[in-house]
Amino acid sequence: MLLPLEEMKRWLPRGFGEDKVYDTSIEEKLLQEIEQSREAQIANVNKIKNEPLKTNPNKEKQKHLKLFQVVFVYLPKKKNIHRDLKSAFEDVRGIINISPAVSGNKKTKDPICKGFGFVDFKYEEDATRI
Incomplete structure (x- = not known):
């Protein structure tokens, strides 16, 4: 116009x-x-x-599931730390998830461990036993 x-x-x-x-x-x-x-x-x-809220049945189950998390420090700052942690904890019962803190290498962009990680346990007894 x-x-x-x-x-x-x-x-x-x-x-x-x-x-x-x-x-x-x-x-x-x-x-x-x-x-x-x-x-x-x-x-x-x-x-x-x-609209009414749609509830996800899986989410409801997750709400009732209480996780116990243990932090591991002084992990080696290397590339395949997740594989190493899995093999180190293969005999430990009650582990739900192992997640090391990683960041990308500046040159190669490969995931490198930051030196710590988290292990989630299903039961408190398993978490405190470590």
Whole structure:
């Protein structure tokens, strides 16, 4: 849409662009997209408010499952630490998950252990036995 000079004089400095017509189609398109986005956000919010929550049965089971976590420090800063930890803890019962803290090597981007890791146990007795 082209705005005539009379409408633009309200916000233009005096003497600027006299006898010119400006193209504001880009601005109008941007405002239209902003309005569409706002309407879509309002529709999503209303949809979330009106729909009942769907419960995930697996999530319910996970809520009742209490994990006991042990932190291991002074682990070697090497590449295949997860494999080594699995073999070190293969005889220990009650382990749910072994997760060493890793970061990428600056040159090769290979995962290198940061020197510590976490072991999740199902039962407190197993966690305290270590």
